[in-house]
Amino acid sequence: MKSEKGIIGVGAIIGGIVILGLAAAVAGYVAYKNSGVDVKVGSEGVQVKTDGVDVKTGANGVDVNAGGVNVKTGENGVSVNTGVNAQSSGFVQDNPSAPVVNTVLIFDASGSMAAQAEGGSRINVAKTAVSNYVKNLGENVNLSVVAYGHKGDSTLAQKTVSCNGIEEVYYLSPVKRAIVEEKVNLLNPNGWTPITASLQRAEEILNKTAADSQKRIVLLSDGEETCGGDPLSYASKLKTEGIIVDVIALSVDSVAAKQLSAISVNGGGSYYSVRGASDLNVVVNNLGVKINTGDVKVDVSANGANVQTGNVNVKTDGSGATVNAGGVKVDTSKGGTPSVKVPGVSIPSF
Template identity: 35%
Template sequence: MKRNNNKFALALIGCLMLAACSDKPEPEVKSEVTVAADEGKTKPVAADEQIPKAARTIEEMIAQPAGKLVEAHMDPEIEAARTVNWVYYHRFYEDTFKGIMEKELPTYLEEHPDLSADEIYDYLVYQLGSGQYSTFYDPLTAYAHGYVMPELPEGEDEIEIAKRQQTNVVILMDASGSMKAEIGGESRMSLAKQAIEEFTSQLPEDVNVSLFAYGHKGAGTEADKQLSCSSIDELYPLGAYNADSFATAMDSFQASGWTPLAGAMEKAHEYLSSYDKEQYRNIVYIVSDGVETCDGNPVAAAKQLHDSEIEAKVNIIGFDVDDEGQNQLKTVAEAGGGEYATVRNPSEFEGVIIKKWKPSMMQVMSQQGVKLHELVHQKEALIAIHDPLSNLSEREKTRITNAVAELKKKKLIDDEKANEVTEIAKEMGELRSAHFSEIKEQKSEEATKAKDEIDAKVEAWKEKWSSELEKDEK
């Protein structure tokens, strides 16, 4: 019998060596050649070695270390291979690992012929158990679907939202020479003033307003650059809106010089410094038609204004601005925690600064809840965590039941003990699999519930705005 076994081993080694020379790529697994070369690395179980009690609860099984033979001879990636790659594990197990089990396991049973079924199970887990459960179990229990409710604006503008808190509105008016340019027969400055006066006239009584003009002195020449860049003046002190007083302030300046955009924001910061965010909502509106021309850093000034204790929000309305100006002003608004809008005519200006925000019909129709690719990703991500975990459990159970069959075949355990050990292995496998499936189902239900809630809110929002826009069209 030994001679035949030796012939079989030599034949198998020869086949594996031929396979190694093949051009076809193979998964990187340990072969019998490797096992033979590394034979000394598997320390046999000593006759007097104390075999630890095998895990019998979910908590214990999650924390159990890898079996000695599994740890020594099985690559973790092979053991946990997903179902779609089942051949990786199957081929290694059938071609290599079963032979290792058949060689290594009998010795301890031969030296301990009177072990109980529980003790045999303990020994087999000690040799064949998986030690990877926690690697996948922890991500499974921590799994989050990742669905996020999209932003669904409700049509309120800055001022309506601000009614809930004492509000300060500071308007910084660009009065540089470029604001003299005409649109439809009127200067940018004239059109901007008209829109701002209408805007301020609609403010609630308890909202404080202030007006500053900047760059309104000098003639835009190099000789008067310093004068112009330092001209940032309060023309309407912070307080309740008064139509006559505000109109007088608006009439007191005209488009003239350079553009100290950064300096204007620094002035607003200083001006609002006593109005902290806990008690006041501070909003800065900048009306400008171009970039900084006074060598300041408007992005840094906007960020400092927004990040300060007053936490002012910087909104910028770019009036008929070229591409270079739009890029800078948009960056400044983002740094100031606000929004940038560009307008090219009076009606657009009115819509940006006065009217409530309303979506277009295209925005309403195209708005979605949880998108298909998000749903697919969520399901794939959950399966990718659960699948290896389920396979580890099933493969541990199969290794143990196959080992029992081999030990029974070699008459090292009788039929009764073989049946008892097999039942224990199956019971533990079912306990693990049921627990893992329960968590997966729970996570799946949480994702479905979140998806349904998001979809329902989006649909309600779409119905509301569809009705609103249809009324406007009529």
């Protein structure tokens, strides 16, 4: 996984408050103060205070207050407070105006999933992660679970049976966690890896949904295609149809990583390479944070966070953060000296 640098964790609260303990050391800062503008730049980060805007950035995250809007990002997650009397815990605030998201999770139960990863066998690590994933999905999400590799075995004699043994074990519908867990826990690692045919099955499922809904595929796999298909080309096809393909690669070698990452690129999605339980739990949980409630947009992945609400825009990744709050701009993402801009004020270079 890319370095997260304390930017995101495994939770998000919309309308609530998350205490991040943002560092604000007094010593070691270079300060500028004039005309109601207070700027401090130092090893702990950047602080900017001006009329109605307060911005803090540091290794522990970002804290922005502007025009009644508060945005915080840090290792505990993402918090957005727009002043509306609404509070929710978990990943997605239940909101009837949130767009419907139809997601197909493709679960690899091929023979190689019996091997060990950090934290247990790959299959058991994946099952636990799926349980965490479905627990945090919002009511606007419909989920389907498609499994492969659980039919037949890994011998040549059983290859056809295994490659054709793709099964929708949980039909596309609102998430019923207990049933999803029950179906996934019954899967045992046995056979081959028909990624292309599984993508096709997911496509068939999603093409039956409303045209204006969001359509995503999450492929969880520990290896490359072994049934003769061309998953790169198929992922490209899916992208042209508006279906995004995210890939979670579990404890893969360089050959499998090359193919799986290319699937995510061609499918217009994200690629996550994880070694074991702790990394995988973070990834699958963060996949749940894609929120668009009109006034508040939050997109959190292993690469960072992007928050847009009102006149506040906060972006973070492993290299730093960019903030635009009411025209006050702070950029710590390019390395070296941070950039600070305040409308109508000439800020000296630090």
